[in-house]
Amino acid sequence: MIETERLYLRELQQSDIGSLSKILQDDQTMYAYEGAFDDKEVQDWLDKQLANYRRDGFGLWAVILKETEEMIGQCGLTWQNFDSKPVLEIGYLFQRAFWHKGYAIEAARACKKYAFEEVKAEEVFSIIRDTNTASQKVAARNSMTFRGEVMKYYREVEMLHYVYAVQK
Template identity: 30%
Template sequence: MKLVLETPRLHLRPLELSDAEGMFLLDSNPNVHVYLGNKPVKTIAESIGYIENIQNQYKTNGIGRFAVIHKESGEFLGWSGIKFITEEENNHNNFYEIGYRFREEFWGKGYAYETAKAWFEYAFNELKVDTLYASAHIDNLASRKVLEKIGLKLKNEFTWNNDVPCVWYASN
């Protein structure tokens, strides 16, 4: 996949196997997984498997989650992007979802909003999607604020994976 997006501070590029260490730092942190079902990864092999799964999404759907790289430092901050969801979620399937996840030390610095805004614009200007969706844990107020700030509207509450209370957002 050749697509690269830029924001004032960040490069957004396809995930590579060389990102495995950064992904492991991200997804092995229990604090990152508080709103994700509390299942942090335990091995770097799990992070590699996650990257390979995303790379398959690039091939199958032409889009997926991208690495977020700080322009000045070159550091892996997390991921952000659009995923085409084929399995059912909140009575929807075959839809585009915006999402992001950052290493804890980069929370509260505006990176989630910066990347989400770039992906929101890409979804409508380049992918020409009709509707963009997102979900968040009902108590994840920081993530919900980002979704609302980019223009998504709260639609309903639902339960994900039979036990995670979530909220559902849509662009219209």
């Protein structure tokens, strides 16, 4: 679907459940969600992405490392709420073994281009937990600037998130 120098981004499939579990069931990776997911939550996450593809034509995609054909993360577009309206968000989540190698920014830039050129978005956002400085740096490197704050609730925990955005 989307190709970069080192990566392919494509729709998730049921057969990706094992690779998806490596991400979503890692406590350190999932600290922004208050901990790792159980098997049902992983399946629910996958089902949500499949529903997003059917409804919107996009969602969080599997990020495949060309060199090994391994799924190393997810990156894509989803609808989120900010300032009482839906906004198009670039989200990303990678296996810990692939952090700090430039894959997140490579995939996020490709998603930004897709959002502007294919979806015809005028503006895209990234909404990131206040403690997730690595993801905040990815947003900044993706030409996004700080636009505000929003409270989100995961697992009955209130969490501050920073909102970044860039216009076409």
